[in-house]
Amino acid sequence: xxxxxxxxxxxxxxxxxxxxxxxxxxxxxxxxxxxxxxxxxxxxxxxxxxxxxxxxxxxxxxxxxxxxxxxxxxxxxxxxxxxxxxxxxxxxxxxxxxxxxxxxxxxxxxxxxxxxxxxxxxxxxxxxxxxxxxxxxxxxxxxxxxxxxxxxxxxxxxxxxxxxxxxxxxxxxxxxxxxxxxxxxxxxxxxxxxxxxxxxxxxxxxxxxxxxxxxxxxxxxxxxxxxxxxxxxxxxxxxxxxxxxxxxxxxxxxxxxxxxxxxxxxxxxxxxxxxxxxxxxxxxxxxxxxxxxxxxxxxxxxxxxxxxxxxxxxxxxxxxxxxxxxxxxxxxxxxxxxxxxxxxxxxxxxxxxxxxxxxxxxxxxxxxxxxxxxxxxxxxxxxxxxxxxxxxxxxxxxxxxxxxxxxxxxxxxxxxxxxxxxxxxxxxxxxxxxxxxx
Numbered sequence: 001x002x003x004x005x006x007x008x009x010x011x012x013x014x015x016x017x018x019x020x021x022x023x024x025x026x027x028x029x030x031x032x033x034x035x036x037x038x039x040x041x042x043x044x045x046x047x048x049x050x051x052x053x054x055x056x057x058x059x060x061x062x063x064x065x066x067x068x069x070x071x072x073x074x075x076x077x078x079x080x081x082x083x084x085x086x087x088x089x090x091x092x093x094x095x096x097x098x099x100x101x102x103x104x105x106x107x108x109x110x111x112x113x114x115x116x117x118x119x120x121x122x123x124x125x126x127x128x129x130x131x132x133x134x135x136x137x138x139x140x141x142x143x144x145x146x147x148x149x150x151x152x153x154x155x156x157x158x159x160x161x162x163x164x165x166x167x168x169x170x171x172x173x174x175x176x177x178x179x180x181x182x183x184x185x186x187x188x189x190x191x192x193x194x195x196x197x198x199x200x201x202x203x204x205x206x207x208x209x210x211x212x213x214x215x216x217x218x219x220x221x222x223x224x225x226x227x228x229x230x231x232x233x234x235x236x237x238x239x240x241x242x243x244x245x246x247x248x249x250x251x252x253x254x255x256x257x258x259x260x261x262x263x264x265x266x267x268x269x270x271x272x273x274x275x276x277x278x279x280x281x282x283x284x285x286x287x288x289x290x291x292x293x294x295x296x297x298x299x300x301x302x303x304x305x306x307x308x309x310x311x312x313x314x315x316x317x318x319x320x321x322x323x324x325x326x327x328x329x330x331x332x333x334x335x336x337x338x339x340x341x342x343x344x345x346x347x348x349x350x351x352x353x354x355x356x357x358x359x360x361x362x363x364x365x366x367x368x369x370x371x372x373x374x375x376x377x378x379x380x381x382x383x384x385x386x387x388x389x390x391x392x393x394x395x396x397x398x399x400x401x402x403x404x405x406x407x408x409x410x411x412x413x414x415x416x417x418x419x420x421x422x423x424x425x426x427x428x429x430x431x432x433x434x435x436x437x438x
Contacts (some may be wrong), residue, residue, distance in 0.1 A: 005033055012021065018264035027099065027396060029075045030073070030126075031045045031047040037088075038206075042088060044131075046125040046130075047127060049125065055070070065111070066105075067299055105210065107132075111133050156376060156384050161192055162186075165414040166210040166212075168180065168211055171235070177352050177355065182208065185361050188203070188204070198385065205221060217330050229331075230339055231341070234342065234344055234345070234377035235342040235346070243316075244317050244320070244345070247324065248305075249305050250325065250332060253327060297337055304377065308375075309322075328340050343364060392429055393425060393426055393429075395422065399413060399424055413433065416432075417431055
């Protein structure tokens with residue numbers, strides 16, 4: 001009997017070995033961990049070979065976030081440590097019972113978190129995403145300036161949105177250039193130019209290589225009470241010969257879609273349309289108010305987009321000679337004039353090289369600023385410093401004092417107003433040149 005049992009065991013050993021190897025082969029692989037630090041959150045992405053079951057929880061003393069992933073192994077044994085991250089100190093890992101993976105995030109401080117799984121999309125496979133947020137809100141303007149202002153006047157706020165970012169690289173050029181990188185470079189140069197303009201202030205929606213949802217971008221613009229929203233992209237097409245810039249604003253269909261969304265959530269739409277909340281309005285009145293706001297916003301968007309498009313013409317042939325309309329989500333703020341600029345076709349080798357050129361990036365940013373000047377000279381909101389580009393002489397004013405107040409040279413002030421000397425009279429209207437007028 002013992003011989004029979006022993007014989008059966010010996011027969012089963014190869015079968016068990018095969019079963020173990022099959023089980024090991026079926027174990028899900030973590031092919032890598034990527035971190036994307038942003039100013040107000042950090043995104044951690046696990047690249048997976050298949051969907052996973054996981055459990056996520058936090059521990060204190062010291063603060064850490066623990067994730068247990070069932071039937072999963074690392075493809076690589078080493079987890080790359082993080083640096084210059086507001087939330088993460090270190091990432092470490094270990095196997096549990098030789099089949100489950102435990103990953104520990106050592107944190108700098110107590111943090112909120114959320115997690116979700118993503119299905120394969122384009123160049124990415126299955127992913128597990130964990131977002132870390134601060135428990136206490138902290139407001140931070142990414143790019144700003146402090147300029148002495150006339151009493152009671154404010155700067156125009158221009159929100160600049162560099163498209164894509166982080167795990168969303170956007171389009172890719174033939175030489176490997178990512179859209180997210182070149183549009184961030186252009187956006188940064190535009191912000192620099194705007195911040196040198198008296199009466200304007202730039203807010204960068206994305207200031208580094210990290211992911212922001214489309215809705216987050218418009219929410220951030222509204223948080224900073226932006227007077228204008230500009231989203232910068234680089235187009236792509238199968239035909240590499242296609243080239244040129246184009247400018248888009250929201251279509252009427254896109255506005256209708258957004259109106260329905262806001263009306264469905266009007267109790268949460270506090271201060272949506274120029275400081276008027278919808279939560280206490282009847283449906284019909286709320287709809288009328290929103291429609292009026294959207295109509296005015298689209299009209300303003302068209303006017304500023306048309307000025308920018310005209311300013312871009314000297315840089316090269318335009319892809320579209322007229323302002324285009326589309327249903328881009330980032331253009332759907334019913335209370336902020338918004339436009340999306342396709343700076344070039346990154347799929348065109350010649351334009352890819354131009355997009356990488358610092359000289360071209362500066363020229364492009366300068367052209368956009370020229371368009372903004374043209375619009376805001378005529379349509380600056382009341383109460384803004386930019387609306388005071390014309391100075392009415394009052395008792396005690398001197399030309400040198402006015403030049404000092406607006407930070408322009410006395411010679412340029414004379415030249416712009418065709419003055420031969422420094423004599424001015426009460427009631428005379430003096431045109432104030434821009435800081436970089438030639």
